[in-house]
Amino acid sequence: MAYEHILFSVADGIARLTLNRPDRLNSFNDRMHEEVRDALGRVRGDGAARVLLLTGAGRGFCAGQDLADRAVAPGTAPVDLGASIERNYKPLVLGLRGLPMPVVCAVNGVAAGAGANIALACDVVIAAKSASFIQAFCRIGLVPDSGGTYFLPRLVGTARALGLALTGDKLPAQQAADWGLIWKCVDDADLPEATEALLAQFASGPTRGLAAIKQAIQGASARTLDQQLDVERDLQRELGFGDDYREGVAAFAAKRAPRFTGR
Numbered sequence: 445m446a447y448e449h450i451l452f453s454v455a456d457g458i459a460r461l462t463l464n465r466p467d468r469l470n471s472f473n474d475r476m477h478e479e480v481r482d483a484l485g486r487v488r489g490d491g492a493a494r495v496l497l498l499t500g501a502g503r504g505f506c507a508g509q510d511l512a513d514r515a516v517a518p519g520t521a522p523v524d525l526g527a528s529i530e531r532n533y534k535p536l537v538l539g540l541r542g543l544p545m546p547v548v549c550a551v552n553g554v555a556a557g558a559g560a561n562i563a564l565a566c567d568v569v570i571a572a573k574s575a576s577f578i579q580a581f582c583r584i585g586l587v588p589d590s591g592g593t594y595f596l597p598r599l600v601g602t603a604r605a606l607g608l609a610l611t612g613d614k615l616p617a618q619q620a621a622d623w624g625l626i627w628k629c630v631d632d633a634d635l636p637e638a639t640e641a642l643l644a645q646f647a648s649g650p651t652r653g654l655a656a657i658k659q660a661i662q663g664a665s666a667r668t669l670d671q672q673l674d675v676e677r678d679l680q681r682e683l684g685f686g687d688d689y690r691e692g693v694a695a696f697a698a699k700r701a702p703r704f705t706g707r
C-alpha cells in the first residue's frame with residue numbers, strides 16, 4: 445500500500461510511524477486510519493521490528509478525528525460515530541496495546557481528542573515540554589474515546605480524569621508527567637535524542653520478555669493478586685525456556701553486556 449498520510453520505515457529493529465498531515469495537525473481521516481492499520485500489520489507480521497515509534501510531523505502530534513469530515517450539511521444525515529469507532533479507533537487502540545513489543549510515543553506537540561488517548565494507549569510516552577494533552581471531546585458534545593475513559597482514571601485517578609474530561613482544559617506536558625499520565629517530559633530540543641535512546645534500548649532488548657511485561661501490567665488492574673501471581677508464574681515459566689533468559693544469565697556471570705536476539 446502506498447502511504448499518503450503517514451511516513452513508515454523499519455530499520456535496525458526499529459519501526460517508525462509518523463502521522464503526516466501537519467496542516468491538519470495530523471488529525472485522522474479514513475485514509476490515514478487505513479494506512480496506520482496497514483503499517484501496524486506490517487510491524488506485527490514481518491518479524492524485523494522490536495520496537496515501534498509513533499510520532500507526528502510538524503508542530504502537533506495529533507488532533508484526533510478530522511472534523512472537516514464531520515460537518516453535517518443541512519438535510520443530510522450525520523455520520524454514525526459508533527461505526528467509525530468500531531472500524532477505526534477501537535482496532536487502532538487494541539492494535540497498539542496488543543503489539544508484542546514496546547510502543548514508544550514521542551509527543552512532539554499538541555495531542556487532542558483521540559490524538560491524546562492514542563498516545564496514552566502506547567507503552568512509554570515521552571513528550572516535549574511545549575506539547576500538551578487536551579480531552580477536547582466535551583467541547584463538541586462527545587465523550588473521551590479511544591480508551592480515554594479507561595486510561596485516564598487508571599493513570600491519574602477519578603478526580604483528575606473527570607476534571608480533564610469535563611473541562612477540556614489543556615494539560616501541559618510537564619504537568620502530565622508530574623501527574624503520572626505519561627513517562628517523561630523533556631525540553632523540546634532533547635526530544636529526538638531522548639527518544640532515540642529509548643528506541644535503541646528496546647531494539648536490542650529481550651523482546652519476548654518486554655512483550656510479556658507489557659501483557660502482565662496491562663491486565664493487572666482487572667485481576668486479583670492471586671490471579672496476577674499465576675500470570676507471572678506462567679510468563680516466567682515460558683520465558684525461562686527462552687534464548688534471551690539464557691543469554692542474560694550468561695552475560696551477568698561473564699560481567700559483559702547481553703546480546704539479546706528477542707527470542
Ligand code: T3D
Binds near residue numbers: 469507528554584
Ligand atoms: O468522529 C468520529 O469518528 C468519532 C471519533 C472522534 C474522535 C475525536 O478525536 S473527536 C475530537 C476531535 N478533535 C478536536 O476536537 C480538536 C480540534 N482541534 C483543536 O481544538 C485545536 O486545533 C487544537 C487545540 C488541537 C490546536 O489549536 P491551535 O490553535 O494550536 O491550532 P489551530 O489553529 O486550531 O489548528 C491548526 C490547523 O489545523 C487549523 O487549520 P487552518 O485554520 O490553519 O486551515 C485547524 O482547523 C486544523 N485542525 C486542527 N484540529 C483539527 C483540524 N482540522 C480538522 N480536524 C481537526 N481535528
